[in-house]
Amino acid sequence: MEANLRLGEFIENIEQAITDLRNGKFILIYDDDCREGETDLVIASEFVTPESIKTMRKDGGGLIFLMISQDVANKLKLPFLADLFSHTTDKYPVLKELIPNDIPYDAKSSFSVYVNHRKTFTGITDIDRSLTMKRFAELARNIENLNDGHAMRLFGKEFRSPGHVPICVAVEKLLDERKGHTELVVSMMKMAKLTPAGSGCEIMGDAGKALPKDKVKKYAHEHGLAFLEGNEIVDAWEKWSK
């Protein structure tokens, strides 16, 4: 009985989060006590507005970034920055010195390039960052049936790099391979049948660190937002993807 109740609560929680994402609302995703121990404010990129960026910078305070599936990155031939750096160490030997071989909670950096939409001005205002994110999601949806070369050219027609919006790319096998925010978010987008591009920002606390989980839960309650932990998403994903 208690197990059933817990299962019911668990499904309700995931379903509520999926509904919220589909309605353009924020949800909160905490990865894991044994990983970063951070919560991200997350929203489907296709619904991002200047107001969303403001919420992320005011209530989050971390990096405001895009998370996309490897399918989208492959279509656009987007490299991981770490790979790009390791291929250019002959010309830029400093990149060899800076190799990120000691990330405490992970084996590999998810960062690809930083972009701005070409119609942005400085690139950093709420209006500019929301334009970059929303249009990126639209592009990701539109290129699904295009060949890679064509997709890449459409990308370059609308976006430039360097820019102010970092793109993190999920690993191919998603949660079977890595359980970072990028994979958690892209899996949620897939389960919600949304374009696999999410926007997020880590929530900082007042003590120099990430906001502790209990305080995030309080924030979720006060703002009527769904709060998910990584393992809930992993469980749901296993059921959904099999």
Add this chain to the structure above:
Amino acid sequence: MEANLRLGEFIENIEQAITDLRNGKFILIYDDDCREGETDLVIASEFVTPESIKTMRKDGGGLIFLMISQDVANKLKLPFLADLFSHTTDKYPVLKELIPNDIPYDAKSSFSVYVNHRKTFTGITDIDRSLTMKRFAELARNIENLNDGHAMRLFGKEFRSPGHVPICVAVEKLLDERKGHTELVVSMMKMAKLTPAGSGCEIMGDAGKALPKDKVKKYAHEHGLAFLEGNEIVDAWEKWSK
């Protein structure tokens, strides 16, 4: 008489800002109505604490970044990202599509790589970003008399890339060549005889854009911070550097 009074005020304003920087206080730098039209909260990187990062993300809300002199970048052999990208278009053709040849207010992007100190955990918390910035300033001071290879290795021993702290590099001739925040800030550091590494963050407003100048002045007044416009720094620099 009036001209003398204005000159007096002007010198006082710059001198106060230099004193504040030397005391580890924030100053406010507005570039120009005809450029970005943005104000950055600026502090000497050597004095950055977790509290400074918190102030930048709460009262600023833009990108929290490092600005360094070209001398320091040369010692570390740090490339501009735009140059790095343009040298790797054979292997990564998407970078050719993304070429930033249409920045509305400038000819060239100042972005170099993003770094984290190797002793950071996620890299994004106030504690982590302040460690990255403060230690970068210490490194910049310590490498002054080292040869390039040695400086570069010391850099890699302490820092990794990709990371969460973007480095912007000033042009060699500073304000004679470009009048962006990076050059304005590095010039202020030089006039203040501080390590040429500044930390800054653009101040966003509630309407989706940068906080308007009159509201920034109000913020400056309320917080007892010096407010400078780009042309004041350019004038002072011309006198100081000749």
